[in-house]
Amino acid sequence: xxxxxxxxxxxxxxxxxxxxxxxxxxxxxxxxxxxxxxxxxxxxxxxxxxxxxxxxxxxxxxxxxxxxxxxxxxxxxxxxxxxxxxxxxxxxxxxxxxxxxxxxxxxxxxxxxxxxxxxxxxxxxxxxxxxxxxxxxxxxxxxxxxxxxxxxxxxxxxxxxxxxxxxxxxxxxxxxxxxxxxxxxxxxxxxxxxxxxxxxxxxxxxxxxxxxxxxxxxxxxxxxxxxxxxxxxxxxxxxxxxxxxxxxxxxxxxxxxxxxxxxxxxxxxxxxxxxxxxxxxxxxxxxxxxxxxxxxxxxxxxxxxxxxxxxxxxxxxxxxxxxxxxxxxxxxxxxxxxxxxxxxxxxxxxxxxxxxxxxxxxxxxxx
Amino acid sequence: xxxxxxxxxxxxxxxxxxxxxxxxxxxxxxxxxxxxxxxxxxxxxxxxxxxxxxxxxxxxxxxxxxxxxxxxxxxxxxxxxxxxxxxxxxxxxxxxxxxxxxxxxxxxxxxxxxxxxxxxxxxxxxxxxxxxxxxxxxxxxxxxxxxxxxxxxxxxxxxxxxxxxxxxxxxxxxxxxxxxxxxxxxxxxxxxxxxxxxxxxxxxxxxxxxxxxxxxxxxxxxxxxxxxxxxxxxxxxxxxxxxxxxxxxxxxxxxxxxxxxxxxxxxxx
Numbered sequence: 001x002x003x004x005x006x007x008x009x010x011x012x013x014x015x016x017x018x019x020x021x022x023x024x025x026x027x028x029x030x031x032x033x034x035x036x037x038x039x040x041x042x043x044x045x046x047x048x049x050x051x052x053x054x055x056x057x058x059x060x061x062x063x064x065x066x067x068x069x070x071x072x073x074x075x076x077x078x079x080x081x082x083x084x085x086x087x088x089x090x091x092x093x094x095x096x097x098x099x100x101x102x103x104x105x106x107x108x109x110x111x112x113x114x115x116x117x118x119x120x121x122x123x124x125x126x127x128x129x130x131x132x133x134x135x136x137x138x139x140x141x142x143x144x145x146x147x148x149x150x151x152x153x154x155x156x157x158x159x160x161x162x163x164x165x166x167x168x169x170x171x172x173x174x175x176x177x178x179x180x181x182x183x184x185x186x187x188x189x190x191x192x193x194x195x196x197x198x199x200x201x202x203x204x205x206x207x208x209x210x211x212x213x214x215x216x217x218x219x220x221x222x223x224x225x226x227x228x229x230x231x232x233x234x235x236x237x238x239x240x241x242x243x244x245x246x247x248x249x250x251x252x253x254x255x256x257x258x259x260x261x262x263x264x265x266x267x268x269x270x271x272x273x274x275x276x277x278x279x280x281x282x283x284x285x286x287x288x289x290x291x292x293x294x295x296x297x298x299x300x301x302x303x304x305x306x307x308x309x310x311x312x313x314x315x316x317x318x319x320x321x322x323x324x325x326x327x328x329x330x331x332x333x334x335x336x337x338x339x340x341x342x343x344x345x346x347x348x349x350x351x352x353x354x355x356x357x358x359x360x361x362x363x364x365x366x367x
Numbered sequence: 368x369x370x371x372x373x374x375x376x377x378x379x380x381x382x383x384x385x386x387x388x389x390x391x392x393x394x395x396x397x398x399x400x401x402x403x404x405x406x407x408x409x410x411x412x413x414x415x416x417x418x419x420x421x422x423x424x425x426x427x428x429x430x431x432x433x434x435x436x437x438x439x440x441x442x443x444x445x446x447x448x449x450x451x452x453x454x455x456x457x458x459x460x461x462x463x464x465x466x467x468x469x470x471x472x473x474x475x476x477x478x479x480x481x482x483x484x485x486x487x488x489x490x491x492x493x494x495x496x497x498x499x500x501x502x503x504x505x506x507x508x509x510x511x512x513x514x515x516x517x518x519x520x521x522x523x524x525x526x527x528x529x530x531x532x533x534x535x536x537x538x539x540x541x542x543x544x545x546x547x548x549x550x551x552x553x554x555x556x557x558x559x560x561x562x563x564x565x566x567x568x569x570x571x572x573x574x575x576x577x578x579x580x581x582x583x584x585x586x587x588x589x590x591x592x593x594x595x596x597x598x599x600x601x602x603x604x605x606x607x608x609x610x611x612x613x614x615x616x617x618x619x620x621x622x623x624x625x626x627x628x629x630x631x632x633x634x635x636x
Contacts, residue, residue, distance in 0.1 A: 055538050075541040088539035092557045101553070102543035153543065 004030045005067075006156055006189050007052060012061035014047050014213075021047050023213040024061065029157070029191065034183045036192045036200040038236070039210030045193045047213075049159050052191065053082050066156065076105075081150035082159040086166070087142045089134045095121075095145050096130040102153040120148040123182075140171045147182075157189040164199060176202050197237045201225065209233050217350055225278075229353045230344050234276045241282075243316040245275040245343070250360065253343050256292050256312045264343035265360040274344045279307070279321040281340035290333015294318050296326045310334075392617070398610035403603075411611035421595070421612070428591040432574035435513045439521045439570050440563065442514070447525040447562075448555075460526060467519045475583045478512045479503060482584075504586030512584045513577060521566035528562025529555065564627050572620050592616050 007029035014022035022044045029035055037045035050056045051063055054075035062069050070078060081102075089098050099120050103113045121127050124144040129137070137145065143163055150158055160179075164172045180203045183190045194200055200207050201221040208218045209232075217229045228234035231242055245255030250265030255275045267273065287293045294310030301307075308320040310332065318334060326332060348356075402408045415421045446463070450456050466474065481487055482502040489499045502508050532555060540550040578593030587594070592612055599609030 053538075053542055055541075074546075075538070076544045076546055080542075082539070082542045084535050084539060086533070086535055088533070088535035090536060090539070090554060090558075101540070101545075105544040105549055105553075149543065 006031045008064040010062040012058045012063060015059045021213050025215055029189060031189055032187045033205040034190045034203055036194060036204040036207045037210060038194060038197060038200040038207050040195055043210040044213040045210050046161060049161055049193050053080055053159055054078050079156045080159060081153050081155040083146045083150050083163045085161045087146040089142055089145055091134055095132050098145055099149045099152055116152055120152040124148040139167055157191060160190060160192045162194055179203060209236060227342055228276060229348060229350060231274055239279050239319060241277045241318050243275050245273055247271045247273045247343060256316055257314050260341060261338040262341040262343060263339050266356040267345060276342040276344060277336060277340055279319040281336050282320045282334045284320060284322050284324060284326055285333040285335045287331050287333045290335050292334045293331055294334055296328050296330050296332060299326055299328055395610045395613045398606055399614050401607045403605045403607060411607050415611055415615060424590055424592060424595055428575050431589060431591060432571050434510055435517060435574045436567055436571040438514045439517045443518055443521040444525055447522050448529055450526055451529045463522055464519050471516060474516060475580055478584060482508055504588060506589060509580060509585035509589050513580055517570045520569040524565035525559060525562040528559040532558045568627050572623060576616055
C-alpha cells in the first residue's frame with residue numbers, strides 16, 4: 001500500500017436484504033486530495049460515505065483507514081468527520097455549543113474549547129454568530145457551522161454528503177470556491193458526494209463516477225471529461241454528442257457518412273464504436289469548409305452561448321454550443337479537429353480502457 | 368375563499384365548550400362564595416387557607432401526585448426509548464396503549480380482585496410460603512394502580528418526542544466522537560424534553576384530584592383534594608366548600624400548565 005493512502009476499500013460490498021447497493025468496490029484514497037463521488041441517486045455514493053464514517057457495516061470486504069482495518073470500529077472512534085446533507089445541527093444548542101460538541105466530548109478545558117471554536121468561527125467567517133440559535137441562521141450560515149463543527153475536531157478526512165444541494169445557485173457557486181480553497185489550505189482529504197457534475201468538475205482532484213453500486217470510471221476531471229469510458233459517463237459529465245461509428249483502423253474512425261482522422265486506437269479493425277464530440281468543440285462554418293454538414297433544427301439562447309441542434313444526412317443529432325447565432329432551417333458546416341473526437345468501445349471496463357490507452361499512447365501525450 | 372365556512376365548522380365545539388366547560392367553571396366560582404345555608408360569604412376560602420385539614424390534604428395530594436408522576440416517568444421513559452428502537456414499534460405501542468380502552472373503574476375493580484385477601488397475588492404468596500398479606504388499602508397498592516393507569520399518558524408523548532428526533536442528529540453526535548451514552552445524554556434526552564413535559568402535565572394534573580382510586584384501592588387511607596370535593600358534594604352537602612376546593616385545584620392546575628408549558632423560544636425547528 002502506498003504511504004500516501006489514507007483510506008482503502010478492498011472488495012467492499014453492501015447488501016440491504018435483497019438489494020445490493022454496493023458491488024465489490026475497491027479503491028484507494030490519498031492524503032490531502034479532494035475526491036468526489038459522482039452519480040445519480042441510488043448509485044451507492046452515500047453508502048460509501050456511510051461506510052467510511054462507520055454508520056453502516058460492510059457486508060463483505062475490508063475498509064482500512066490509515067492502514068488499519070476499521071470494519072468493527074464505531075463511528076466515534078474514527079478520525080473522520082462528516083458534514084451532513086441536512087447539516088444535522090443540534091437545535092437545542094447555539095452555534096458555539098454545536099461547534100464545541102466534539103471538543104466537549106474529548107473533555108478539553110473551557111479555555112482550549114473557546115480558543116478552538118473562535119478559531120473555527122473565524123475560519124468559516126462566522127465571527128459574531130457564536131451565541132445565535134441554529135433556527136436564526138440562514139442556509140448558507142448553517143452550512144458553514146456544520147463545516148466548522150466537523151473541522152474543529154481536526155479529522156484526517158472530511159466527508160461531505162451533498163452539502164450544497166440545499167443552497168441556491170449563487171451561494172452554491174460561492175461555496176464551491178470556498179470549499180476548494182479550504183481543502184487546499186488545510187491539506188486534509190475531502191470526500192465529497194454529489195450528483196451535480198459541474199460541482200464535481202469544478203472542485204475535485206479526482207472523481208469517481210458511479211453507477212448502480214459500481215465505480216464506472218475514476219480520474220481527474222479533465223481525464224473524465226475528455227476521455228469518458230462509455231456513453232454513461234459521457235452523458236453524465238457535461239453535454240455530449242454521441243453517435244455510432246466504425247473504427248476503420250487505428251487513428252481512423254468513420255461516422256456521419258465520412259472517415260475522420262482521430263487520436264484513438266487499439267481496437268479491432270472495423271469494430272463498432274461510439275464517438276463522442278463535445279458541443280463546445282464543434283465550430284459553425286460554411287457547408288463547404290465543414291467536416292460535416294448539418295441542417296439546423298432548433299436553437300436556444302442559453303446566455304453564455306446558443307445551444308443549436310442540427311441533423312446530419314445520416315440522421316444523427318448534433319448539439320453545438322456557439323456564441324454566434326445560426327439560422328434555423330439552414331445548412332451549415334461543422335468543423336472539428338482530430339483531438340476533439342473521442343472513440344469509446346462498447347462494454348469496456350476501466351482496466352481494459354486503461355490498458356488499451358497504455359498500448360497506443362506515447363508517453364506524455366495523454367493530458 | 369371567505370372565512371365564513373371555517374367559523375361555521377367551529378360552532379358545535381364552541382357550544383360544547385360553553386355548555387360543559389365555561390359555564391360550569393363560572394358556576395363553580397359562583398358557588399364557592401356561598402356557605403352551607405346559601406348565604407354569600409368569603410368564609411370558604413378563608414377556611415381553606417386557615418384550616419390544617421385542608422392544607423395537609425393539599426400537601427398530601429401534591430405528594431401523591433408527585434410520587435405517581437415520578438414513578439410513571441421512571442418507568443415510561445426507558446420504555447418509550449426502547450420502543451422507538453424496536454422493529455414493530457407501532458404494534459408494541461398499540462399493546463401498551465390498549466389498557467386505556469378499558470374503563471378506569473373496571474380496572475380498579477380488577478385490581479381489587481387481584482390484591483384482595485383471597486386474590487391471586489395472595490394465593491401466590493401463600494403458595495410460596497410467605498403467607499397472606501394486606502395488600503389492598505395500602506399506600507403502595509394505591510401508588511401501583513395509579514401508576515399503572517397513568518403510564519400510557521406518559522409513554523405516548525415521550526415516545527412521540529423521541530420518534531421525532533431526526534436520526535441524523537444521532538449520526539452527527541456519534542460522528543463527532545460521542546459514545547452511545549453520551550449521545551443519549553447530550554442529544555436524545557434534551558431533545559425529548561418537550562415530550563417529558565407534556566407527559567408530566569398529562570399525569571400530574573389529573574393525579575391531584577384522583578378520588579375513586581383513593582377509596583377503592585387505598586380504602587380512603589389516602590385523602591386527596593378530589594376525595595374532599597366528592598365528600599362535600601355527596602355526603603356533607605356543603606357545595607360551597609366543595610366548589611372552593613375545586614377553584615383552588617383549577618388555579619393550581621393553570622399554574623402548573625404555565626410552569627411546565629413549552630417555552631416558545633428556541634424550540635422552533
